[in-house]
Amino acid sequence: MGNFFPRWTNWLPLKLAIAVVFIVIGISVATPYYFTPKYTRVGYQPTQPVPFSHKIHAGQLGMDCRFCHSFVDRSSHANVPVNQVCFNCHGAGKGQIKLNSPKLEPVRKAAETGEPIHWVKIHKTPDFVYFNHSAHLNRGVSCVSCHGKINEMPVVYHQEPQSMGWCLDCHRSPEDKLRPLSEVTNLNWKPSDLNREAFYKGLLDKQIKPDEIAATILGAPSDVVPTDAAGLSALAKKIYGDEVTQREVGLQLKKHWQVQPPETCAACHR
Ligand code: HEC
Numbered sequence: 001m002g003n004f005f006p007r008w009t010n011w012l013p014l015k016l017a018i019a020v021v022f023i024v025i026g027i028s029v030a031t032p033y034y035f036t037p038k039y040t041r042v043g044y045q046p047t048q049p050v051p052f053s054h055k056i057h058a059g060q061l062g063m064d065c066r067f068c069h070s071f072v073d074r075s076s077h078a079n080v081p082v083n084q085v086c087f088n089c090h091g092a093g094k095g096q097i098k099l100n101s102p103k104l105e106p107v108r109k110a111a112e113t114g115e116p117i118h119w120v121k122i123h124k125t126p127d128f129v130y131f132n133h134s135a136h137l138n139r140g141v142s143c144v145s146c147h148g149k150i151n152e153m154p155v156v157y158h159q160e161p162q163s164m165g166w167c168l169d170c171h172r173s174p175e176d177k178l179r180p181l182s183e184v185t186n187l188n189w190k191p192s193d194l195n196r197e198a199f200y201k202g203l204l205d206k207q208i209k210p211d212e213i214a215a216t217i218l219g220a221p222s223d224v225v226p227t228d229a230a231g232l233s234a235l236a237k238k239i240y241g242d243e244v245t246q247r248e249v250g251l252q253l254k255k256h257w258q259v260q261p262p263e264t265c266a267a268c269h270r
């Protein structure tokens with residue numbers, strides 16, 4: 001009995017190996033393509049039915065985001081405002097601001113017909129992704145981390161990729177983004193705005209032990225630690241310098257609020 005297999009089968013392992021090499025190259029080229037901004041919707045800026053400007057309303061007029069997006073910190077979904085919110089200022093007999101402006105024509109029409117204004121949706125995660133606004137806002141993540149400086153945009157555009165890699169980047173190191181809850185809708189906030197001593201006093205007032213605060217500052221437990229806000233503040237100054245830094249604030253909040261963003265598939269794909 002000779003060889004069962006024809007001669008060309010000797011080449012089979014080599015062919016398979018070549019095929020595998022091609023597949024691997026294919027995947028490694030495709031992956032960054034898939035997950036970089038080009039593929040996602042960065043820059044998407046549709047024309048809205050009313051030339052509504054966040055730069056005027058949230059920037060110059062200083063209106064809080066929650067005045068219009070009133071459910072954003074209470075529900076999974078961020079709502080866009082109903083017409084009534086606009087009429088408070090632009091309606092007849094009320095605010096009367098720019099009452100006859102042609103730009104507000106669709107708003108007046110909506111008032112007459114009772115039809116909602118059909119705003120074009122900009123940010124949208126696919127249906128197979130679970131996302132919850134309030135779960136983020138109530139843990140100290142600001143709108144600015146996920147939407148950019150909306151308060152400076154005359155017309156809203158998609159600034160962040162909002163891809164899976166982008167979600168996970170923050171979930172792996174939330175200390176780079178966390179801030180006090182009172183500042184989540186203050187898009188201009190900087191860590192250096194904080195009064196260092198007041199920040200540490202705030203932590204102590206929440207019954208957090210000084211040695212745990214000091215260990216977070218130093219990156220390791222220590223035997224001799226300050227027991228009051230002034231002492232902790234002096235210690236932090238030695239480590240972080242004169243101004244309060246994001247890392248300083250973020251590490252304390254992450255540790256003492258026990259912030260642990262999930263990285264398991266089932267958390268976001270339910
Ligand atoms: C006076 C009401 C008002 C205020 C205040 C306001 N918004 Fe809006 N927002 C709107 C309206 C109306 C739209 C829909 C039209 C548009 O996209 O411009 C919108 C759209 C958005 C969108 C895009 C929604 C989508 O389709 O993806 C984001 C993000 C957003 N707002 C964030 C903010 C943030 C952050 C703040 C606070 C800094 C804020 N808004 C303050 C009225 C408001």
Ligand code: HEC
Nearest residue numbers: 050051052056081085086088089090097098101103104107
């Ligand atoms: C708290 C009051 C207030 C609310 C609420 C408000 N606006 Fe305004 N809006 C203003 C002011 C003030 C201006 C600036 C007027 C000026 O330029 O003198 C303005 C300007 C505008 C303009 C530009 C008008 C023009 O002719 O230049 C548009 C369009 C507009 N708003 C739409 C809206 C829409 C849509 C809503 C609801 C989502 C809304 N506004 C809610 C106060 C408000």
Ligand code: HEC
Nearest residue numbers: 065069072078079121123124125131136141142143146185
């Ligand atoms: C952790 C990231 C993150 C933060 C923080 C965040 N957003 Fe969003 N936002 C998203 C994502 C993701 C979507 C798309 C959600 C979807 O499709 O359900 C979105 C969608 C929206 C929409 C469109 C809702 C719709 O259905 O039309 C509005 C409005 C909005 N966000 C406003 C805000 C405001 C205002 C804040 C701050 C008070 C904020 N967001 C904070 C990630 C974030």
Ligand code: HEC
Nearest residue numbers: 130131132135139145167170174177258259260261267268
């Ligand atoms: C800028 C930082 C940041 C970004 C960006 C971000 N997250 Fe989160 N995420 C957090 C933090 C902080 C928590 C709170 C963890 C905790 O409560 O311990 C969280 C919690 C969650 C949770 C668990 C809470 C819940 O609602 O069940 C889910 C799910 C989640 N994020 C999904 C997403 C998705 C999907 C995206 C991208 C579209 C995203 N996140 C983007 C910071 C972020």
Ligand code: HEC
Nearest residue numbers: 034040126129162163164167168171262263264265267268
């Ligand atoms: C923090 C939230 C989060 C976690 C954790 C997460 N994903 Fe995703 N995933 C997303 C988001 C958001 C998208 C949609 C990306 C987009 O639209 O660009 C996505 C998309 C996907 C896609 C579709 C690919 C694509 O580019 O459209 C697959 C497959 C996937 N995820 C698998 C997984 C697996 C497997 C895990 C666990 C190892 C996982 N995900 C963990 C948020 C998450």
